[in-house]
Amino acid sequence: MDKAAVDPDSTRSSVSSGGGNGRPAREVGVLVLFDVDGTLLLSGGAGRSALKTALEAVYSAAGPVESYDFHGKTDPQIVVELLSAIGRNPADIRERLPTLWPVYLAALKEELGRRVREGLAMALPGVGDLLAGLEGTRGVSLGLLTGNIAPAAELKLAAAGVEARFEFGGYGSDSESRNEIARIAVERARALDGRWGEAHAVVIGDTPRDVEAARAISARAVMVATGRHSTGDLAAAGADVVFEDFRETEAVLSCLLGGNGSAPGAGASGGEGPGA
Numbered sequence: 361m362d363k364a365a366v367d368p369d370s371t372r373s374s375v376s377s378g379g380g381n382g383r384p385a386r387e388v389g390v391l392v393l394f395d396v397d398g399t400l401l402l403s404g405g406a407g408r409s410a411l412k413t414a415l416e417a418v419y420s421a422a423g424p425v426e427s428y429d430f431h432g433k434t435d436p437q438i439v440v441e442l443l444s445a446i447g448r449n450p451a452d453i454r455e456r457l458p459t460l461w462p463v464y465l466a467a468l469k470e471e472l473g474r475r476v477r478e479g480l481a482m483a484l485p486g487v488g489d490l491l492a493g494l495e496g497t498r499g500v501s502l503g504l505l506t507g508n509i510a511p512a513a514e515l516k517l518a519a520a521g522v523e524a525r526f527e528f529g530g531y532g533s534d535s536e537s538r539n540e541i542a543r544i545a546v547e548r549a550r551a552l553d554g555r556w557g558e559a560h561a562v563v564i565g566d567t568p569r570d571v572e573a574a575r576a577i578s579a580r581a582v583m584v585a586t587g588r589h590s591t592g593d594l595a596a597a598g599a600d601v602v603f604e605d606f607r608e609t610e611a612v613l614s615c616l617l618g619g620n621g622s623a624p625g626a627g628a629s630g631g632e633g634p635g636a
């Protein structure tokens with residue numbers, strides 16, 4: 361596919377008129393909201409180890425951190441659930457979160473450094489080409505929709521070599537609820553350019569919780585089975601399109617930009633969405 365030939369006006373809900381906020385007019389087409397863990401990168405368990413260290417330092421307990429399912433959850437939600445599980449009061453847990461985060465970030469930086477040296481923290485296959493393709497396409501704005509607190513997302517992306525490609529984001533530091541984070545991410549895009557809205561959004565993630573967040577803002581849910589969930593799990597959760605991974609870059613780009621996501625060899629499957 362010739363990326364220069366992609367016409368954002370051919371995608372659903374595109375808006376091409378006006379120059380919002382006094383900025384130069386720019387074609388508005390697709391607001392792509394990426395999850396981080398299991399979607400863009402793997403960090404080899406750095407988050408779990410760092411959180412255990414920080415919880416023990418700040419709360420003198422880490423709850424069932426070794427067995428707990430982190431997938432698709434937000435950082436504050438994880439902390440509240442882990443410590444509630446051992447009888448701590450949720451209000452007390454939340455009150456100490458501002459003390460926890462700096463300790464967590466220091467531990468995360470160290471854990472990520474070790475994982476990078478061991479080759480365990482990395483961008484997932486095809487992610488570099490996919491982001492480059494999206495960045496090179498007129499009418500596309502790249503954002504994050506992640507349960508990580510913002511500086512943790514930044515550390516993980518930097519460790520995996522995918523930093524500095526996102527114009528805005530919604531983070532675990534904004535809310536315990538991923539659905540609310542989705543709304544905040546779109547608000548931030550709208551603050552940058554008043555023409556963006558929920559109708560332009562596509563959520564890309566690896567868990568049923570990402571599908572749910574997409575539904576919360578009536579966005580298309582394009583899922584990838586590079587985390588813990590299979591293509592079958594994600595289709596059953598209601599994903600519009602599911603990819604095994606992002607190696608078929610042109611097929612993924614075509615799906616995101618309004619083309620046919622189920623082109624031969626795309627490895628895509630799913631429900632009733634525009635790419636299916």
Ligand SMILES: [Mg+2]
Nearest residue numbers: 395397398566
């Ligand atoms: Mg994820």
